[in-house]
Amino acid sequence: MAKKILLISRHAPYGTSTAKEALDALLAASVYDQDLGVLFMDDGVFQLLAMQDSAAIEQKNIAAILPVLPLYDVENIYVHWESMQQRGITTTELVLNAAQVIDSDAVSCLLAQQDQLLSF
């Protein structure tokens, strides 16, 4: 039976490699045909800003990688509403249309449903 797995990505892109490592882990996990989801919260919501241009700092553009997630069958994509609000980010600025914006109560429910959490 497929396990419910949720990866939680809580770090800003580029300053450290944590955000990129989370994405790599997510894409790797997608190979195993489990019920996989990802939640962006805290500074992790900055990964979703559409206007990123990381060419000058010679790093891969996170905003360019994120839209492939549905192609890897990662369709449960969640963004923490309060984290967006605290950072002044609106839904129109997000690079992923498929992302569901959910509040803290919904995050609590989501976590309670999982068999395994991957924390980044």
Next chain:
Amino acid sequence: MSTLHTVNKSPFTHNTLASCIAICVEADGILLLEDGVFGAMKTTPCAFHLSDLIRQGTKVYALEDDVKARGLLEKLLPGVLLTNYTRFVQLSIEHRCVQSWY
């Protein structure tokens, strides 16, 4: 006799920018780089105090490459000056000391 303060951490996860702002005086400069550029946004807990400093004459810089990488060009606090690595070197020479808040 002034100090250049550099901050490279997000103000949402670290209190480095708040510590810097508490210490900073008019003649000083603040340079935001790496994840520190999130501190240059209009929508941070420090935005009010940073605006105050800018009004009082403190120069606040943000590294343009890091701002662009994170997609923040349209979200910056008015008065924040975009800068590059060459200017970063000049600034560190123009100021007497450099304090890194990391």
